[in-house]
Amino acid sequence: MKIIFATHNPNKLREIQQMVGASYVVLGLEDIQCHDEIEETETTLEGNALIKSNYIHENFHVNCFSDDTGLEVEALDGAPGVYSARYAGPDCNAEDNMDKLLKNLGSIENRKAQFRTVISLILEDQKYLFEGVVKGTITKERSGSDGFGYDPIFMPEGYNKTFSEMSSDEKNLISHRGVAVRKLIAFLKNYHSNK
DSSP states (O other): OEEEEOOOOHHHHHHHHHHHGGGOEEEOGGGGTOOOOOOOOOSSHHHHHHHHHHHHHHHHOOOEEEEEEEEEEGGGTTOEETTGGGTTOTTOOHHHHHHHHHHHHTTOSOOEEEEEEEEEEEETTEEEEEEEEEEEEEOSSOOOSSSOTTGGGEEETTOSSOGGGSOHHHHHHHSHHHHHHHHHHHHHHHHHHTO
């Protein structure tokens, strides 16, 4: 079965396809010739995920899902949260975002944080939400060369290495997106077995 993942990000697309395996062919927005930048104007992860899946469903009439992810840092009152991707400004990149976060945390001892992903699925005109959370801490400096986003400075609970120091398989087992995607996959398998 084919399903559209509302993303232009090849890293996220590859990560999701790895997790889904052979049961589904996950296509990105480029595959359906959607080159629009869908503006994320909501103030919650759930709201932004819904904006993207609604847009694709209404304009392309396909089964689709989208996600929004935020890094929530306890000492910063949950920031950057829903603004994680553009924390350092509209034209920033991952390095800028990490620089700003590390600067804002400075020498604060409490470095507890969590990554949270919300997936919005629209399947046969019905809407469903799935959430994944992984708790951890923000390191004082970058470590590792794999992954993307804030991965080089996020160390999940129970590990002594950052997401960037893990293989993609190892990260997918415990990551916020991994948890949310497994809930999505379980739902899809159950949904189709009951058809």
